[in-house]
Amino acid sequence: MRIVLVGAPGSGKGTQAKMLVEKYGVPQISTGDLLREAVAAKTPLGLQAKAAMDAGQLVSDQIVLNMIEERLKAPDTQNGFILDGFPRNIPQAEALDVMLNRLQKPLQGAILIDVDFDLLMQRITGRRTCVSCGAVYNIYTSPSKLEDHCDQCGGNLHHRADDNEETISNRLRVYEMQTAPLIAYYTNQNKQYTQEGNGEIEEIFEGLCNIIDSLPLLTPQKEDIETAISMEESENKTTIMENHQELTTFDDKSKEKAKETEVTSEKKAKEAPKTSVKRTTRSTKRKKKEATTMAAKKKATATKAKATKKKAAKKKAAPKKKKAAKKKAAPKKKKAAKKRK
Numbered sequence: 001m002r003i004v005l006v007g008a009p010g011s012g013k014g015t016q017a018k019m020l021v022e023k024y025g026v027p028q029i030s031t032g033d034l035l036r037e038a039v040a041a042k043t044p045l046g047l048q049a050k051a052a053m054d055a056g057q058l059v060s061d062q063i064v065l066n067m068i069e070e071r072l073k074a075p076d077t078q079n080g081f082i083l084d085g086f087p088r089n090i091p092q093a094e095a096l097d098v099m100l101n102r103l104q105k106p107l108q109g110a111i112l113i114d115v116d117f118d119l120l121m122q123r124i125t126g127r128r129t130c131v132s133c134g135a136v137y138n139i140y141t142s143p144s145k146l147e148d149h150c151d152q153c154g155g156n157l158h159h160r161a162d163d164n165e166e167t168i169s170n171r172l173r174v175y176e177m178q179t180a181p182l183i184a185y186y187t188n189q190n191k192q193y194t195q196e197g198n199g200e201i202e203e204i205f206e207g208l209c210n211i212i213d214s215l216p217l218l219t220p221q222k223e224d225i226e227t228a229i230s231m232e233e234s235e236n237k238t239t240i241m242e243n244h245q246e247l248t249t250f251d252d253k254s255k256e257k258a259k260e261t262e263v264t265s266e267k268k269a270k271e272a273p274k275t276s277v278k279r280t281t282r283s284t285k286r287k288k289k290e291a292t293t294m295a296a297k298k299k300a301t302a303t304k305a306k307a308t309k310k311k312a313a314k315k316k317a318a319p320k321k322k323k324a325a326k327k328k329a330a331p332k333k334k335k336a337a338k339k340r341k
């Protein structure tokens with residue numbers, strides 16, 4: 001099986017993934033783990049990733065994709081994989097499709113573990129961990145009998161400071177904003193599946209297994225592979241640049257980065273002939289195919305440079321907004337902190 005597992009924080013995705021790994025004998029490929037391992041092992045990709053992080057930037061999509069591709073060469077992926085934590089947006093999903101098609105391992109499905117918002121809040125905000133032995137409790141669903149102390153060792157139970165309602169609801173909102181377009185993307189491909197995740201672990205697991213066992217086998221079409229290869233050749237560089245920009249939007253150093261990119265794109269724009277072609281929505285397949293000739297390539301570079309400039313301009317305005325939002329949010333946080341005390 002070749003699936004992407006999607007679920008909010010607190011959805012039980014991690015638990016389910018472990019159970020699936022055991023039953024189906026396929027690895028769970030978590031991009032977070034891949035990154036940490038590659039950096040620790042100082043592989044070439046790991047070093048690239050570390051350089052980006054040391055510079056205060058996020059690791060580019062291309063580096064992450066290359067890590068996934070490298071991981072997929074390991075023999076334990078022979079029967080498939082469970083992708084976790086990637087993709088998080090449409091450009092990543094598109095790039096993933098291209099790469100998997102080229103490897104002739106197309107995704108069979110994206111499976112969402114869907115849990116009600118209120119339940120997610122309960123699961124996360126109610127979480128208490130024993131300081132001494134690490135036992136986990138939940139004041140709503142599985143409370144300790146001794147209230148503030150661990151049933152097993154009597155240790156103090158700790159409530160993580162960032163497990164408060166405000167932080168969690170923000171995290172959940174970010175998750176929803178990221179996930180909604182992805183669900184639409186996979187729905188369009190008829191690859192979207194949803195498992196309701198409010199019930200018991202075993203019940204949810206059974207549902208997931210039923211979905212997985214009925215996934216279509218999906219052999220890659222020759223045309224898809226060819227398209228994938230030509231798309232990667234023609235669009236690789238510009239797409240990476242753009243994706244990288246999107247990734248660094250929320251980064252503190254994004255302003256600097258934007259300036260840098262602006263300079264390089266200006267150079268490129270000068271080299272390329274001027275064009276009045278307006279850039280419409282990115283990435284329709286047709287457009288990508290057209291971009292294979294040299295002329296089209298140059299055109300794309302020029303228009304993308306324009307778009308990059310626009311983005312950079314937007315970014316310059318962005319930090320102000322952020323600050324304003326922080327100010328607004330600040331008093332609430334203080335109150336919440338007092339309450340907890």
Ligand SMILES: [Zn+2]
Nearest residue numbers: 130133150153
């Ligand atoms: Zn304990």
